[in-house]
Amino acid sequence: MSKDAIVKIGSVASAGKVAVLGLEGIRSRLEDRWEGWSEKVHSYINALLEREMKPGDCFQKIDQLSYLILFRDLSVTDAQLKCVAIAEAASRRLFGEDIEAVSVRVVVAAIDNALLLQSLDPIAAVQATLHNIGTETVVRQKSGDASVDKMDSNQCLGRKVAHRRPLKISFSSDVEHIEMIALDKISFRYRPIWDSTRKVVLTYLCQPTVSPATNIKTKTAACGCWLATNSEEALVLDLYVVQEVVKRMESLRLEGFRIVAACPVHFATISHSGNWKEYRRVLDQAGRDRVRDIAFLIVGIEQGVPNVRLVQVIPKLSFYSKFVIAALDYNEAVVSRFERTGVHAVGMELPGVVASERQLLAAIDTLARESENAGLACCILGAKTKSTVVSAIASGVRYLEGQLIAPPVAEPRHAFVRDIADLYR
Numbered sequence: 001m002s003k004d005a006i007v008k009i010g011s012v013a014s015a016g017k018v019a020v021l022g023l024e025g026i027r028s029r030l031e032d033r034w035e036g037w038s039e040k041v042h043s044y045i046n047a048l049l050e051r052e053m054k055p056g057d058c059f060q061k062i063d064q065l066s067y068l069i070l071f072r073d074l075s076v077t078d079a080q081l082k083c084v085a086i087a088e089a090a091s092r093r094l095f096g097e098d099i100e101a102v103s104v105r106v107v108v109a110a111i112d113n114a115l116l117l118q119s120l121d122p123i124a125a126v127q128a129t130l131h132n133i134g135t136e137t138v139v140r141q142k143s144g145d146a147s148v149d150k151m152d153s154n155q156c157l158g159r160k161v162a163h164r165r166p167l168k169i170s171f172s173s174d175v176e177h178i179e180m181i182a183l184d185k186i187s188f189r190y191r192p193i194w195d196s197t198r199k200v201v202l203t204y205l206c207q208p209t210v211s212p213a214t215n216i217k218t219k220t221a222a223c224g225c226w227l228a229t230n231s232e233e234a235l236v237l238d239l240y241v242v243q244e245v246v247k248r249m250e251s252l253r254l255e256g257f258r259i260v261a262a263c264p265v266h267f268a269t270i271s272h273s274g275n276w277k278e279y280r281r282v283l284d285q286a287g288r289d290r291v292r293d294i295a296f297l298i299v300g301i302e303q304g305v306p307n308v309r310l311v312q313v314i315p316k317l318s319f320y321s322k323f324v325i326a327a328l329d330y331n332e333a334v335v336s337r338f339e340r341t342g343v344h345a346v347g348m349e350l351p352g353v354v355a356s357e358r359q360l361l362a363a364i365d366t367l368a369r370e371s372e373n374a375g376l377a378c379c380i381l382g383a384k385t386k387s388t389v390v391s392a393i394a395s396g397v398r399y400l401e402g403q404l405i406a407p408p409v410a411e412p413r414h415a416f417v418r419d420i421a422d423l424y425r
Helices: 003-013 024-052 076-095 122-142 231-254 267-271 273-286 307-318 357-373 386-395 420-424
Strands: 018-022 058-063 066-070 103-111 114-119 179-182 187-195 200-209 260-266 294-299 324-328 345-349 377-381 399-401
Touching: 018 024, 018 076, 024 058, 024 066, 024 076, 066 076, 076 103, 187 231, 200 231, 231 260, 231 267, 231 273, 231 294, 260 267, 267 273, 267 294, 267 307, 294 307, 307 324, 345 357, 357 377, 357 386, 377 386, 386 399, 386 420
Parallel strands: 114 179, 200 260, 260 294, 294 324, 324 345, 345 377, 377 399
Antiparallel strands: 018 066, 018 103, 058 066, 103 114, 187 200, 187 399
């Protein structure tokens, strides 16, 4: 996604006020007739959206089957209900019956060139709006406001609006490269982390992935985890991932398997009080018994965060975890600031590092030495070559992760023994 797009919708995406209207159902229903009818369908959808827009509202066609919509001044529930009403009106107008030919999905985060979408349940949207209306009526009645009238259904659907031409969302020329990814379409794979001291793989790092067919080019940590551009996006991703890890670990526990799952979490999620409250709620609901075998990999730690701040933030996460690993950038691997923070290990992310192999091995050796001096274990993420693995072990690195060591799996099941000699077999 272009930087223009992020600036324009990123601030409201996490609030649920930006939605995507999908025409996949129309194309599916028209089948071979879609090519001949698509221009008329888009003409009608454009006219319908323009009629429903108030000054300041926005919509933009972003591909042949999708429209991005923002009702700027409506509440979240009213905006979502209005999108549902538009979708239903379009379906009835085009096919003359109540079918779900037009879908509504809420944008929950905008990350680089990707929109993360969550399907909107029409019934839930209506119930939420009715609940808000009822609450508002009670408040007005208690305050003595006699202006409470029955709601006009046309007003609810947004038909009593000024018919001005809406403000279109302005994207740069690369609008066609926007990727839309439904949250429920994101899959997970688990990358084995090798404990070279004990010669065993006991920990699996959870990595959210999307279809290889997409052209998504998001910022990633070495573990392949997306790095959000702000705290709201970080919270959306982290909540989704931790819920997956909790469910996975509970399933494994019931089957009698005992492993450790490493769950990536942004530093912005645990350092921002509001975000941490939401994240902690998920952990509290899961219960200590269900999270006792979960480790956390902190990603996106800003350069220069002082020790005093880390001491304030990280122990909150350590309380819920098996252990905590702090992932550092190659250019900012300062270990001393992580002393007395509750971190078990510090890690370096290798993919994307622009350096010669000699420089890389020297940096690994320095990190391992500083980690030992600070009383911390050392972890290398994304090791790709045998020389890197062997040199890292010789330097005292305890944890290593990478395709060469062990390939990722869809479902982690059990611990297994791994020896350095296995690299040459």
